[in-house]
Amino acid sequence: MEFFRLRGTGVAPGIVQGQAVVAERVLYSAHKAYIPPHRVEDELKRLRDAMAETREDLAGLKRDVGAKIGEEHSFIFDAHLLILEDRSLLQALEKLIREENVNSETALAEMNEHYRKIFEAIEDEYFRQRQSDVSDVLGKVYRNLDGKKDAGLEGVQDRILVAHDLLPSEAALRLSRGRVLAVALDMGGPTSHAAILARSLDIPTVVGLHDITQKVQNGDMLIVDGTDGEVLVNPPPTVRKEFLSKKEKYDGYRRELRKVARLRSVTLDGSRFFPMANIELAEEIGYAMSYGAEGIGLFRSEYIYLQRSTLPSEEDHYEVYARLARDAQPRPVYVRTIDIGGDKNLPQLQIEKEPNPALGLRAVRFSLRTQDLFRVQLRAILRASALGNLRILIPMITEIEEVGEVKAIFTEVKAELREKKIPFDEKIPLGIMIEVPAAAAMADILIKEVDYFSIGTNDLIQYHLAVDRSNEFVSYLYKPFHPSVLRLVRFVITTALKEGKDVAVCGEMAADPLMAIMLLGFGLRKFSMNPIFIPRVKKALRVVDARTVRRIVNQAVELRSAQEVEEYLIEKLLVKHPEAFFLGP
Ligand code: PEP
Ligand code: MG
Secondary structure (H helix, E strand, O other): OOOEEEEOEEEEOOEEEEEEEEOOOOOOOOOOOEOOHHHHHHHHHHHHHHHHHHHHHHHHHHHHHHHHOOHHHHHHHHHHHHHHHOHHHHHHHHHHHHHHOEOHHHHHHHHHHHHHHHHHOOOOHHHHOOHHHHHHHHHHHHHHHOOOOOOOOOOOOOOEEEEOOOOHHHHHHHHOOOOOOEEEEOOOOOOOHHHHHHHHHOOOEEEOOOOHHHHOOOOOEEEEEOOOOEEEEOOOHHHHHHHHHHHHHHHHHHHHHHHHHHOOOEOOOOOEOEEEEEEOOHHHHHHHHHOOOOOEEEEEOHHHHHOOOOOOOHHHHHHHHHHHHHHHOOOOEEEEOOOOEOOEOOOOOOOOOOOOHHHOOEHHHHHHHOHHHHHHHHHHHHHHHHHOOEEEEEOOOOOHHHHHHHHHHHHHHHHHHHHOOOOOOOOOOEEEEEOOHHHHHOHHHHHHHOOEEEEOHHHHHHHHOOOOOOOHHHHHHOOOOOHHHHHHHHHHHHHHHHOOOEEEEOOHHHHOHHHHHHHHHOOOOEEEEOHHHHHHHHHHHHOOOHHHHHHHHHHHOOOOOHHHHHHHHHHHHHOOOHHHOOOOO
16 A cells, blocks of 8 residues: 655644544535426425425434533534525525526535635635535535435544544534544644644644545555644554654653643742633633643633624523533633634624724724623623632723723623622622733733733733734744833733732743743743643743742843843753753653
């Protein structure tokens, strides 16, 4: 058997070897199939029967997934039912059959192509990928036309699943059975639902392989390297050996991470610190805790919106927050109200495109503009607060008036709940994110208005240094060690602490060991980051003495440039504690 390699994007790390199972996909015929006019009525009935059967299938899947995996995954089938029941879809299909005298298969193929073109024109990657929802539904109807149910994905246990695209409905059901070794897809990007789910379920996954389904056959031996984004097909023994040793190293590294995750979070001189996780989905919580998270420092709630094609209801919100509260209990969960608008557009709301999205109607600005949605979200968070330790975080605050407006709405929503005798945590804390330099400079005034700060350094650096955080041409200027950034961050931290209030850093800065030590020196004790980085930060903080570090960093902010700061810290910290910066076998 021929050996070859395919490159894609690794979206869930890990290296696995196993046999391929190639999922069947709906292949629409390129040829139009016509029917005689007298058969039109029969054809319409055939189509409606297949749609009715698909409705039943979807309702069944919704029940199954809800019971086996959790209600929060079954919402996808509500979205699919809505697509299926959309009158304009049926009307468009009927029109094609009646006016062009084509059969149902051809009508479905044309609709699929029609939607593909519409979605392709969408700029936002996340929404472009929602095409797979529509495709998924049309494909199910197509299969039901000739009674060929989706049988291609049976037998994936202990195998590597190779598929064109893991449609949202399949992703939840297939992956969470826990026995798929790895996944390799033709399509997909890092934000696809399948990728997010694979990461949180710890299944090595490579996407964007273009035509792996054409090149690989059932039973082929594969090595999926989700860390480097590569798939090896039928590797000879020498290559296999090489990868197995890479796998051993990687697995050893993971074991080391988990070992560190279980150690106590205290510095050498006994100062307690709290590593926490930034997550996007409620189901990531177990994975975050396994890496040593002592709470969720940032729950990016906009994903509740981004995951569906309709607006989430209060119940949709509530289910997510209730699960977070219960699963993290007694640990805290900081729920950030939606950071949407600007470039994260919501087609549900048809927001106008803005000339400069980063400086536009995003986050709290958007919430204050669409107050009905904001109230729905606050009500859901408050209701769920009765079940655990929830806290609220407001993103992108620029001025004190916004804090006042948010608090007024918050007070009203609480009063409503009290009146209806709906329980909630009366003491639920409310804090703000410091990610706009104007708010950072006013930290001493703002802290009096709120229970805590969380510093969003990703945006704070972007706005403070006027460097687009996602523009590669200016990324050389994006410098977290810039003394100006450090002075600002130090001011925010010390101001909050002086006032006896809580403060955390939840931007990427907290995930870098050298920077985390620097933040510790400023007095910070709460560090929130992508869970995978928790062990290395924890390891670094455990070997330093908080008092010594304090002296070192206060010198560092007096230096003239980012480079000088970095060199100084390397000399004073890295050279003295090399063990703090290296993890692994
Ligand atoms: C930040 O800006 O640092 C932050 C944590 O928020 P996000 O990355 O979601 O903008
Ligand atoms: Mg931000």
